[in-house]
Amino acid sequence: MQPNSLYVNNYPKQPAVIPTVNTSTVSTTRSTVPPTISTSFSTSANTSENTIHFSISFNLINLPFNEQLTNKSSPVPQNITHLVTQVLQNSSLSSELSSCQLNSFSHGPNNSTAVNITCQFKNDTASMNLDRVAIYEHLNNRTQNSRALGPYNMDPNSLYVNGYHPIQPVPAPSLVYFMINFTLTNVNLTDELSNKSSPASNNITLLVTKIFQNSSWSQEFSSCQPANFSHGTNNSTEVQLRCKFKNDTSLKNLNKVVVYDLVNNETHNSRALGPYTMDPNSLYVNGYHKLPTSESLANFTVNFTLTNLSFTAALTNKSSPVAKNVSLMFTNVLQTSSLSPEFSSCQPATFSPGMNNSTAVQLTCTFKKNTSLNLDRVVVYQQISNGTQNSTALGPYSMDPNSLYVNGYHAIVPTPPPSPVYFTINFTLTNLNFTDNLNNKSSLVSNNIKSLMANVLQNSNLTSELSSCQPASFSHGPSNSTKVLLSCTFKNNTLQMNPDRVAVYEAINNGTNGSTALGPYSMDPNSLYVNGYHPVVPTPTPSPVYFTINFTLTNLNFTDNLNNKSSLVSNNIKSLMANVLQNSNLTSELSSCQPASFSHGPSNSTKVLLSCTFKNNTLQMNPDRVAVYEAINNGTNGSTALGPYSIDPNSLYVNGYHEVLPAPTLSPVYFTINFTLTNLSFSGELSNKSNPVVNTITSLVSNMLQNSSLSPGI
Structure with missing residues (x-):
């Protein structure tokens, strides 16, 4: 139970003000020094002679003293005075109690606070039992034997009333405690286990409790409480329990060794506690751990x-x-x-x-x-x-x-024999007509073919690894030939390189004259496969296609230097033509263009001859001279311009091919005519092109030209 939670018909009443107490400074040291005692009995001039005063002193061990406490009007001193008043008001002395007043707060031992309060009682002849002993007992009974005043912890030896403090006889120890430690290897420490009131920690405590309850010490056993749960090695949990036994004269033989043996025996030599696995070397009772001899x-x-x-x-x-x-x-x-x-x-x-x-x-x-x-x-x-x-x-x-x-023993594991390696061999015999009898394993022909293939491999460098060859199937081949499928087995020799399908293929190919003959049988040279392997014969690269391109540059004067292959101008012309083709639909087939020759053209122009190479792509239509001509014609603005150079449009030829172009339609020639009319005043209406005056002036100029020698061209 929570010790401050018991109420009966709302009794006892709680103080109106509950101060916040810093419990981190609580000291468990008890004061054994009596406080300074005030006057035990006095009658003050400002009080009635029918009033009795009692000086009450005690120490609060979880209230550190500070100078603010000396201010009697501060909340904490008033609250403590109120708590003492409530204790007496809730006692049988409530009718005689008049009031309680704070005298002083002072330094107590171990950072505690010494409190001195004066309480006044009515001096009633009916209260003949009102003395310091009675008041002490009422205070002691209602403060849990002088241990708690509201939220404050009291030094149980510090309560004095008018100097009275009973001498308590030292009780004989009533319980024997044993601290039991062990480690659970299959339990990970969690926040729940760290909470001593959690179901998980209570379950572990209960399992140990049952060991004692079911033992011969059950009558003397009191209880076990969790003391601590902490991290162990390898994600285990270290457990510490505090177990109590009644201090009975019959317990003279109960010691840590007896408790250790009892727990050890009931946990299968410290190995199992219920569902939990224990580290067998982790059990200790009050520091005792038994080592086997x-x-x-x-x-x-x-x-x-x-x-x-x-x-x-x-x-x-x-x-x-x-x-x-x-x-x-x-x-x-x-x-x-x-x-x-x-x-x-x-x-x-x-x-x-x-x-x-x-x-x-x-x-x-x-x-x-x-x-x-x-x-x-x-x-x-x-x-x-x-x-x-x-x-x-x-x-x-x-x-x-x-x-x-x-201890030097090592079991020798027998090495299993390596599995054999199998190869499937396919080939076609072109001079053997297929019959169903070939698939009869006792057929002389099929066995002969098997033997012939085995002989080929036995006469190769694979002879030591070969085990056997067996016919798998025979089937129809093209043109009445016979397809053969054999399965040949080789030893899996881990001491040397095992044969692979390439090595087997080459051995058969070499032993059958390039896959053409197996004994009397002719083989289709392209039909041999070993485990699906058949070398791909590289296809020869087709020869490139060459095109000779002729054209004339009308704005380039010929010089002998143009025929120098390192000439910047000739290389520039070559690059310009290559760019034209690279930007056409022939770009993927184009390889290069090289200058062949430069020569004099008419009117000081230059004739150019280039050689352009294209890839011979068998997968698609190769370019022809017409396609090359059109690509160049389109890329040179109708054979008129190559970069900065002007081309004679009738000079382009590709491998002798030239298209005759129709005469182009002449573009009209425009002339802008300006003049000033000195006898026509300008007005805004003249800006309207449909104005009659504007139309008249335009007609006059048109008539003038139509009546001149330029009439056909107007």
Whole structure:
């Protein structure tokens, strides 16, 4: 129960003001020094002679003293005075109580606050029992034996009333406590477990409680409470419980050894607590842990190599995290094996460099000697091998499967014979007509063909690997030929390179005269396939197609330097023509253009002869001279311009081909005529082209030209 939660008909009443208390400064040290005692009885001049004063002193251990507390009108002093008043008002002295007034707050021991309050009671003859003892007892009873005043913790030895404080006899210890520690390896620590009141932590506590309740100590057993749950190694959970027993004279034999043995026996040698797996070496009772005697133990030296753990000098430290982790994972392998009841522990012996940057591990594993079990190195080896996937994996580490040894024992795994290698051989015999009888395995012809192929391979460099050849099927081939399918088997020799389909193909091809003859039978040379392999004979590259291109440049004067192949002008003309073709629909077929010759043309022009090469593409129509002519004609504005050069439009020829172009229609010639009429005043209407005056002037000029020698052209 929450200690401040009990109410009966709203009793007791709570203070109106609940201050916030800094519990981080709470001290559990109890004051044993009596406070300064005020006057035990007085009658003040400003109070009635029928009033009795009592000085009440106590220490609040979770209220650190500060100077603000000396201000009697501050909230905290007023609240504490109110709490004391409420305690007395809720007692049988309520009718006599007059008031309580704060006297002082001062420094107490261990950063506590010493409080002194004066309470006034009516001096009533009916209250003959009103004395300091009665007031002490009422205060003590209503503050949980002088331990709590509202939210404040009181020093139970600090309450004094008019100097009165009863001397409490020291009680004999009533309980015997045992601190029990163990580790659960299959439980991950969670926030729920860290909460001591959670179902998960209560369940673990209950399992240990039942061990004692079902034991011979059940009458003396009181309870177990969770003390702490914390992280253990490898994601385990360390548990600490506090178990109490009644301090009875009959418990003289109950000690940490007895409790240890009881828990150990009821948890299968500290291995299982209900559904939880325990680390068998983790059980401690009040610091006691029993170690098995050497006479009852059997030690086994376990060697293995971790191939994905590079050796470092840190591994030689047996307490390093990696060394501990490897030992713990190996421990888990044996704890989850059939040897779990006998297994005790594994400890790292050495870590050393292995081959290929691996790490050689040596552990010493200890087992309890059990006369009912024939525990030897072979049994331990088998259990380890089974728990590490045939000696290949230890948690995240890869093991060398041939590296596991237990006391020098290593099981030799027989190597299975390698599987044979099969090749399917297809070919066509052109001079053998197909008959259904060929698929009869006892057919003389089919067996003869099989033998002929076997002889070809036996006489090759594959003779030592060949096992046999068997006919698979015979079927119709083209032109009344026969398709043959054989299956040939070769030994899988791991000591040397196994034959592949290319090697088998070449052996057959060489032994059949280039795949043309198998004994008396003629072979289709393109029909031989081995496991689908048939070499592709490279197709010869077709010869390129050449075109001679002639044209005349009318604005380039001929010079002898043009025939120099390094001439900038001749190379520029070549590049311009190549660009024309590259920008045409022939771009994918064009290879290059080269100047052939330059010569004198009419009117100081230059005749050009170029040689352009095109790829001979058998997949599509090769370009012809007409296509090349049209590509050049279109790219030179109707054979009139090549870059900055003017072409004679009738000079373009491709391999002698030239198109006669129809005479072009002459474009009209325009003349703009300006003049001034001095006797015509300008007006805005003249801007309208349909104005009669404008039309008249235009007609006069038109008539003048029509009546001149230019009349045919107007």
